[in-house]
Amino acid sequence: MTKTPTSRVDRLLGSMGYGSRAEMARMAKAGGILLDGADLTDVSRRIAVTPDLPSRMEIDGEPLDPVQGLVILLNKPLGMTCSHKEEGALVYDILPGRWRRRDPAISTIGRLDKQTSGLLLLTDDGDLLHRVISPKRHVAKVYRAGLARPLTGTEGALFASGELVLEGEDKPLAPAVLEVVSPTEALLTVTEGRYHQVRRMFAAVGNHVETLHRERLGGLTLPADLAPGQWRLLTPEEIALIFD
Template identity: 90%
Template sequence: MRKIPTSRVDRLLGSMGYGSRAEMARMAKAGGVVLDGADLTDVSKRIAVTPDLPSRMDIDGEPLDPVPGLVLMLNKPLGMTCSHKEEGALVYDILPDRWRRRDPAISTIGRLDKQTTGLLLLTDDGDLLHRVISPRRHVAKVYRAALARPLVGTEAALFASGELVLEGEDKPLAPAALEVVSPTEALLTVTEGRYHQVRRMFAAVGNHVEALHRERMGGLTLPPDLAPGQWRLLTPEEIGSIFTEPTAP
């Protein structure tokens, strides 16, 4: 049985970006920390850090943020960068400001380039992050690509062959599955995460990707009601589905 982690209240709230221990102590004395319907004035108290804590604890009249171990799905908009430090619009700008001060920090699970939209996962769980991006896991990622020129018909066999070598590289790509949607649109399923891989694959066959959108990771699909720029937390079942095979669209 997995041991339930515990933490001092002030340390927990500080790690979640609410403020320093001194600030948390002052807030608690003023009645700003409520646990199970009662004021919690002693923030040195240790409590169990369970997933249901946000439904039991209020901070300044608002439910506690998700506890460490969160995983969220974001529909990444066009033009945003998956970085903590680069100039311009960042995907982290979409999240609550306080979440930037969380420790451990929230990071993207892999990246989508600035001009790619769609399914992006973020977490503060380092172990999960490395499991998802590990080459040994072969997590399938499905992209919808809009192309500048019609497909010629030979791309699917080449991508599936495991023999395609991208420009500037020596190691062939793992087999990838191409599904033709229209002469200038296709779904491509890859299990690697090389730099600009999908764009470079189509460039290798003389085409150009005009728009790229990630729809699925493993068995997890971006829901149609999650608009660009919106996000939501994943359930444990959804997190597990990342490691399952994608189903047919």
């Protein structure tokens, strides 16, 4: 039986980005922290860190943020970078500001380049992150590519052959599945995550990707009602779909 973790309230809230221990102590004395409807004034108190804690604790009149183990589904807009440090608009800017201070940090599960949109997952669960991106898992990723030139009809067989070697590399790509949508649009399913892989695959057959959008990761599909720049938390059942 797994033992339920416990934490001091000030340490827990600090790790979730709410502020320093001193700030949490001041907030508690001012009546800003409620647990099960009652004022919690002693932030040195240890409490059980259970999944239902956000429904039982309030901080400044708002429900507690999700505890460690959150997984975020984001419809990444164009022009944003999957980085903590680069200049310009970052995907982390979309999330609540205090989430940038969480420990463990929230990180993207893999990356989409600046000019690629669509399904992006973020988490503070390092084990889950590594399971999803592990080459041994072969988690499928489906991209919709808009192309500069019409397909020739030979691309599908080459991509599926397992013999395509990208420029600057010596190891062939794993087989990928191409589904033609129109002469200049295709869905491509890959199970690897090499640098700019989809763009380089089409470049290898003399084409150029003009638009690129990730629609699916494993068995998880980007919801049609999640607009670019919007995000939501995944349920355990949805997280399991990644590995379907």
